[in-house]
Amino acid sequence: MxxxxxxxxxxxxxxxxxxxxxxxxxxxxxxxxxxxxxxxxxxxxxxxxxxxxxxxxxxxxxxxxxxxxxxxxxxxxxxxxxxxxxxxxxxxxxxxxxxxxxxxxxxxxxxxxxxxxxxxxxxxxxxxxxxxxxxxxxxxxxxxxxxxxxxxxxxxxxxxxxxxxxxxxxxxxxxxxxxxxxxxxxxxxxxxxxxxxxxxxxxxxxxxxxxxxxxxxxxxxxxxxxxxxxxxxxxxxxxxxxxxxxxxxxxxxxxxxxxxxxxxxxxxxxxxxxxxxxxxxxxxxxxxxxxxxxxxxxxxxxxxxxxxxxxxxxxxxxxxxxxxxxxIWPESVAPFRVGLINLRASDETCTAMTSDLDAKLRRAGVSTLYDDRNESPGVKFATMELIGLPYQVIVGPRGVKAGVVEVKDRRTGETVEMSPDAMLDRFAR
RNA sequence: CGGGGUGUAGCUCAGCCUGGUAGAGCGCCAGCUUUGGGAGCUGGAAGUCGCGUGUUCGAAUCACGCCGCCCCGACCA
Missing domain, CATH: 3.30.930.10 (Bira Bifunctional Protein; Domain 2)
Incomplete structure (x- = not known):
């Protein structure tokens, strides 16, 4: 979504x-x-x-x-x-x-x-x-x-x-x-x-x-x-x-x-x-x-x-x-499992990669809310924290350059960098 | 149902005491700029001031009545 x-x-x-x-x-x-x-x-x-x-x-x-x-x-x-x-x-x-x-x-x-x-x-x-x-x-x-x-x-x-x-x-x-x-x-x-x-x-x-x-x-x-x-x-x-x-x-x-x-x-x-x-x-x-x-x-x-x-x-x-x-939703009742954040919607590379991940997550059956709005990073982070999805997948210009995305656990706040494939693997059932 | 509070823009609230053509911040719309933690500038839209009656030249403001909502208590998944 x-x-x-x-x-x-x-x-x-x-x-x-x-x-x-x-x-x-x-x-x-x-x-x-x-x-x-x-x-x-x-x-x-x-x-x-x-x-x-x-x-x-x-x-x-x-x-x-x-x-x-x-x-x-x-x-x-x-x-x-x-x-x-x-x-x-x-x-x-x-x-x-x-x-x-x-x-x-x-x-x-x-x-x-x-x-x-x-x-x-x-x-x-x-x-x-x-x-x-x-x-x-x-x-x-x-x-x-x-x-x-x-x-x-x-x-x-x-x-x-x-x-x-x-x-x-x-x-x-x-x-x-x-x-x-x-x-x-x-x-x-x-x-x-x-x-x-x-x-x-x-x-x-x-x-x-x-x-x-x-x-x-x-x-x-x-x-x-x-x-x-x-x-x-x-x-x-x-x-x-x-x-x-x-x-x-x-x-x-x-x-x-x-x-x-x-x-x-x-x-x-x-x-x-x-x-x-x-x-x-x-x-x-x-x-x-x-x-x-x-x-x-x-x-x-x-x-x-x-x-x-x-x-x-x-x-x-x-x-x-x-x-x-x-x-902070427990996974078993969360409205979406993953919140996908595109940190810079004005950057074509970022947007292409995030949209691609959205499609792949969907194909893998992972319920995902994709923040595709052209808002500042602060707004997007605040939104995700507020609605409490268990995991955030963050795509930003820095990570895109390095070929990684960040996976953040809402409850612990821990963030782990990994390749997009590893991320998909992590969430696929 | 008893006690207390409150009602002004989508949200948070100021204005009311002391009557004189309705305000702020956030949000919203347009444009430009910005982009790793709720951005900046410019312009704009938006309110039967909860409802009714009364007092008054004039009521968001005063009086009376009603309604909604919230809090405390007794009741409940």
């Missing part, structure tokens, strides 16, 4: 509205624009990251055996009256009437809809377990949206729902998700700490929230150093042991009663990006989601639900990965 043709409205100064660093950087880097309080448009650069995050989530859901569906964002109030949550939910739920004056709502979550699908389609215990997921926009009319995309009213969420015949099955489903979540966040270069959580309005009695570590996180967390050493990708991962490991927010943490020896106790700040619940038969009972069991009796199915804040993760990733110059 050529930068001269890319829709990338950069800002030199931070808009006054943006308070936290991820919000400032997302606006400055042209990733999002606010339409209304807590409601954002995603521009090409932000959208590219959102899609990459979404794709990692999707792949890990598929690996865990879940199947993707897509449920409506507009739902009839009737269904929520059936579960009893229409009254319980409060003003966070945006309600309105359709043209026939039927009460409708914008879905803040989808337990009712998915349970309705299940009860209409599944009859036998032989069809269990099931685990359905979607990646869909939710709307919660927060009293006070803030922190940009981290706490919007409209947000993209991955939510999935498990259906099992009995508690043992439900627990297997829960543990399966537990590991899937650890893998998902790890793939994004994040350290996720699972913490025992109170089950909120959604109900249930087995629940963990997943906090990722970022210096600017909302709450302080304390945890066993073991979390940093565990291989979350291992097939024989001991979930029970993981659940026993110490992890607590600062309100829960009592230094005098902490079971972890001081040298193994880590602490940092956390941002909640995921939450998993087991809630038994709460919705299946209310909505009549039953299957015929092995002995011919109706059995109310056991359910769990599992959420990941996909759009929030984009903000959280920036909170965890930035410096004073801008964003």
């Amino acid at each position: 050529r930068l001269s043709a890319y829709f990338l409205p950069l800002l030199k100064e931070s808009p006054a509205d943006a308070q936290i660093v991820s919000h400032q950087l997302m606006l400055r880097a042209g990733m999002v624009r606010q339409l209304s309080a807590g409601i954002y448009s995603w521009l090409p650069l932000g959208h590219a990251v959102l899609r990459r995050v979404e794709q990692i989530v999707r792949e890990e859901m598929e690996r865990a055996g879940c199947q993707e569906i897509l449920m409506p964002s507009v739902q009839p109030a009737e269904l929520w009256q059936e579960s009893g949550r229409y009254e319980a939910y409060g003003k966070e739920m945006l309600r309105f009437l359709d043209r026939h004056e039927r009460p409708m709502l914008l879905g803040p979550t989808h337990e009712e809809v998915v349970t309705d699908i299940f009860r209409r389609c599944i009859r036998s215990y032989r069809d269990l377990p099931q685990n359905l997921y979607q990646i869909q926009w939710k709307f919660r009319d927060e009293i006070r949206p803030r922190f940009g995309v981290m706490r919007g009213r409209e947000f993209l969420m991955k939510d999935n729902y498990s259906f099992d015949l009995d508690f043992e099955g439900a627990k297997r489903s829960y543990d399966n998700m537990f590991q899937a979540y650890l893998r998902t966040f790890k793939r994004m270069g994040l350290t996720a700490i699972p913490m025992r959580a109170d089950s909120g309005a959604i109900g249930g009695d087995m629940s963990h929230e997943f906090q990722i570590l970022a210096p600017t996180g909302e709450s302080e967390v304390f945890f066993d150093a073991a979390f940093e050493e565990i291989d979350f990708f291992a097939d024989d991962l001991d979930i029970e042991r993981l659940k026993e490991l110490y992890a607590a927010t600062d309100e829960q943490h009592d230094p005098s009663a902490c079971p972890v020896p001081a040298e193994r106790l880590r602490h940092g700040r956390g941002i909640e990006v995921g939450h998993i619940f087991y809630f038994g038969t709460k919705y299946s009972k209310a909505l009549g989601a039953t299957v015929t069991g092995p002995d011919g009796d109706d059995v109310i199915v056991e359910m769990g639900s599992y959420g990941i804040g996909v759009s929030r993760l984009v903000g959280a990733l920036i909170e965890a990965n930035h410096d004073d110059k801008g964003i």
